Amino acid sequence: MNPYQIKNTNSREKNAGFTLVEMSVVLVVIGLIIGAVSIGKDLQRNAVYQQISSNFVQSWSQAYQNYFNKTGIVIGDSSSAPTLKVDGANATPGEICTTGLHGFMDAAGISMPAGRSEGSEHAFVYLDSNGNPQETTVCFQNVAWSIPSATGTYVARTRNVMVIKNLTPDLARFLDSQVDGKTDARFGSFRESTKAASTTTASEDWTIDNRRAFGDATNTNLDESQIAVVTGYFLMNN
Template identity: 50%
Template sequence: MNRPVIRRFHGHRPERGFTLVELSIVLVIIGIILGAVTIGRDVQRGAANQRIATEFVQGWAIAFDAFANGSGRVPGDPAANPTGLVNGALDTPLCGANLRTEMQAAGVAMPAGRAEGSEDLAVYLDANGNPRQLEVCFAARSWSEPGAAPGTYLVRNRNVMELRGLTPALANMLDNQLDGKLDARFGRLRENTRAAATGTASVAWSAAQPGRDEAQAPTMTAYLRMSR
């Protein structure tokens, strides 16, 4: 009677590859981790943008009103012969050191901004995590308002805060918070090229084009109308 032959193997066992189930579990875990990182980054960026809106933009609006209430004129307007316009004329922005000096001379507290001596600047991150710089100026600009007849608009000179260096995401967030809707043509916050438009159609912010990455999108300037 033949006995079964027992073969003994010596040495290392051959390595076993991942099964489809194991690979699927690994991919799911990687997806969860990447999703958590993306969500965390978006939440952090949203919180930073919210601080830009509440502490920087609204902080400068408060500073403007404090200057006007304390001095009886708007920043840069000649005290001897006030015109009611920033810098006493149309399209003459008050920016940088001149803006800071005007506020300091009136004893008006400015937002913290980027740093001491750079209160008119703020740094934020775009959707790709790249740093961007936002600058605040004040100016008198042409501004369209409803006319007497329905559907008509008149252009008047109004004092505005200029926000230079906005990405599409930050522009949309500020517009939604200040006006309650996204529209570069109407409301208190408008794109600079739309502020004096007299058309009746709503328009999107120009840099917010479908399929365009924020790193490729040009920054833009917005006007926020002041109360005086």
């Protein structure tokens, strides 16, 4: 074998594949890229959740308060015989949502949050943790709400709340922690709708988490699934 053939053979052997060190470096770089993408998605989602909390939920709470300050009654109450209940002008008070809510605000000259768009100020579109679109909406209603009694137990009384629908579990927990400083579906000013009137003395977690797929009763969430949603109640000052 001549020298040229020996050199050619060695060259092919050197270029035959990666060494273990090179493979390790490649795997580390891939891991860092995947981790950075995941962290980036989490940061972006948290930024959107913060926007929902500050520019949507809290802004609607302020709009509700502005309505009370300007008119002297809560939304939908009777001006001649106030009941201090949302939709109190009706014999059977219900939710005030969408066009009805806009009508009251417009009639009183109260500015509404930007929301999804003009005419849809009550709605906010966001992406769940699987990247699927969700739309949360706000209404106002007088509902049963548990409060402490003189005997150290809890009793249900009616209170005015903002009803926030179509919250993914992680968004509901985020808003709960923003309002109350901790996550608790049973106590505080932000509660899960199904637990707001509960008179139990024990703290409770939100019913579901992001493992639950929309329309399913078990934790069968897949990567392409739309996340299941819950409804939250946010207690109003008046």
